[in-house]
Amino acid sequence: MKFERPRGTRDFSPVEMAERACVEGGIADVVEGFGYARVETPMFEHAELFELKSGGDVSDKMYVFEDKGGRRVCLRPEVTAQVARMFASSLKVFPKPLRLYYAGPMFRYERPQKGRYRQFWQIGVELLGAQGSLADAEVIQLACECLESIGLEYELKVNSLGVLRGLMDELSVDSARQARVLGLIDKGDFAGARGLVGDTLLADIVGLRGSSRVLGEAGKMLEGYGKPVKALKEIEETAGILDALNVSYVIDFSVARGLEYYTGMVFEAGIEGLGAQKQVCGGGRYDNLIGLFGGPDTPAVGFAFGFDRLMEAARLQGIELKHDKKSVLVVPVNEQLTTEAARLAGELRRGLRGSGVSVMVELTGRKLSKSLTYASEAGLDYTVIVGDKELAEKKVVVKDLREGRQETVEVGKLGGFLL
Numbered sequence: 001m002k003f004e005r006p007r008g009t010r011d012f013s014p015v016e017m018a019e020r021a022c023v024e025g026g027i028a029d030v031v032e033g034f035g036y037a038r039v040e041t042p043m044f045e046h047a048e049l050f051e052l053k054s055g056g057d058v059s060d061k062m063y064v065f066e067d068k069g070g071r072r073v074c075l076r077p078e079v080t081a082q083v084a085r086m087f088a089s090s091l092k093v094f095p096k097p098l099r100l101y102y103a104g105p106m107f108r109y110e111r112p113q114k115g116r117y118r119q120f121w122q123i124g125v126e127l128l129g130a131q132g133s134l135a136d137a138e139v140i141q142l143a144c145e146c147l148e149s150i151g152l153e154y155e156l157k158v159n160s161l162g163v164l165r166g167l168m169d170e171l172s173v174d175s176a177r178q179a180r181v182l183g184l185i186d187k188g189d190f191a192g193a194r195g196l197v198g199d200t201l202l203a204d205i206v207g208l209r210g211s212s213r214v215l216g217e218a219g220k221m222l223e224g225y226g227k228p229v230k231a232l233k234e235i236e237e238t239a240g241i242l243d244a245l246n247v248s249y250v251i252d253f254s255v256a257r258g259l260e261y262y263t264g265m266v267f268e269a270g271i272e273g274l275g276a277q278k279q280v281c282g283g284g285r286y287d288n289l290i291g292l293f294g295g296p297d298t299p300a301v302g303f304a305f306g307f308d309r310l311m312e313a314a315r316l317q318g319i320e321l322k323h324d325k326k327s328v329l330v331v332p333v334n335e336q337l338t339t340e341a342a343r344l345a346g347e348l349r350r351g352l353r354g355s356g357v358s359v360m361v362e363l364t365g366r367k368l369s370k371s372l373t374y375a376s377e378a379g380l381d382y383t384v385i386v387g388d389k390e391l392a393e394k395k396v397v398v399k400d401l402r403e404g405r406q407e408t409v410e411v412g413k414l415g416g417f418l419l
């Protein structure tokens with residue numbers, strides 16, 4: 001019987017996994033450097049958690065099923081709602097602000113295409129319990145530093161949903177219609193959005209894009225409208241901090257995001273060349289979600305990278321994803337030395353634990369030349385050849401497969417030599 005992978009899923013080879021680990025490790029280093037601590041949430045949840053506020057764009061795409069106990073559960077389509085749930089129930093007692101991050105698979109029943117999968121990976125951060133522009137700027141700066149640490153070229157777009165929502169409040173657009181309008185803007189259907197609002201001002205604002213100068217233009221257009229002007233002041237402050245932190249960005253009032261829980265600043269990073277799915281990162285402020293989940297009213301802001309898209313972008317931009325882990329094959333020259341080789345490999349492994357060097361032992365009893373061919377074809381770094389003559393002098397021959405050199409090394413100094 002032959003099986004195919006389910007649509008929208010992928011297998012990853014050891015080579016791909018090594019590259020993914022390299023990028024994930026690099027991002028983890030950066031976010032931990034900002035003081036974010038890793039959390040883990042369940043792969044499935046009560047479907048309602050996401051239905052409440054994540055918005056149709058996400059909840060319509062959920063894998064929902066009834067478990068054997070008759071509960072309506074779903075595979076998680078994202079993690080922000082889970083972190084808000086976790087904060088509302090158990091993390092609220094922690095000193096704030098709380099900086100958290102997560103990495104793992106998400107599930108959305110989408111039409112699969114390049115860069116869009118049904119199982120995909122995100123790495124995200126959530127900053128809980130901090131209000132204001134400095135917190136907004138911190139998460140934007142963090143996203144940029146992650147992208148730069150990989151070596152990626154990208155474009156960052158920042159907006160304030162506070163401006164768009166504030167204006168719609170003043171134009172008496174109710175919250176259900178606001179969600180639909182933002183959904184249309186998110187999809188680039190500005191005419192549809194204008195039709196729903198019945199006022200051209202929103203469409204004019206949404207058309208603004210450029211350096212922080214456009215904030216002044218928006219200010220003039222919004223004169224006399226209290227709420228959106230207040231939100232504009234906040235985004236101006238964030239822009240000022242980003243300038244001081246040397247973060248490059250464009251203000252783009254058409255960034256509406258596909259999720260419903262955002263209340264203020266929103267941002268996205270895109271990478272040219274990825275095609276229709278070029279957005280590699282999205283996030284923003286969501287100050288009402290924790291309260292909605294029964295927790296204390298807590299301001300929050302965060303973002304998530306589409307990890308698979310980052311990998312594709314790195315490939316596209318020719319970024320070499322190498323890790324500095326080394327691998328060694330210990331090979332006995334004859335059958336009598338098999339146990340000795342296994343013993344030596346064990347000793348080496350113990351001595352090198354934590355250094356990132358992996359030590360394997362030849363298992364097949366094949367000829368030395370065949371073992372060496374295997375080691376170089378498998379991309380290993382060294383072979384340690386265990387022979388009678390050398391062993392009598394407590395030595396082994398080490399062949400450096402990358403450089404093509406070999407050297408006789410004392411067994412006692414072998415670990416240090418391989419590092």
Ligand code: HAM
Nearest residue numbers: 078080115116117120279280281282283302303304306
């Ligand atoms: P999101 O925009 O839905 O936001 O997803 C974040 C990123 O995940 C996207 O920018 C994209 O790169 C990637 N992504 C989404 N769907 C797919 C897919 N089907 N295949 C491949 N990649 C995909 C969120 O999920 C929010 N929870 C982000 C956030 C965190 N906001 C505040 N905190």
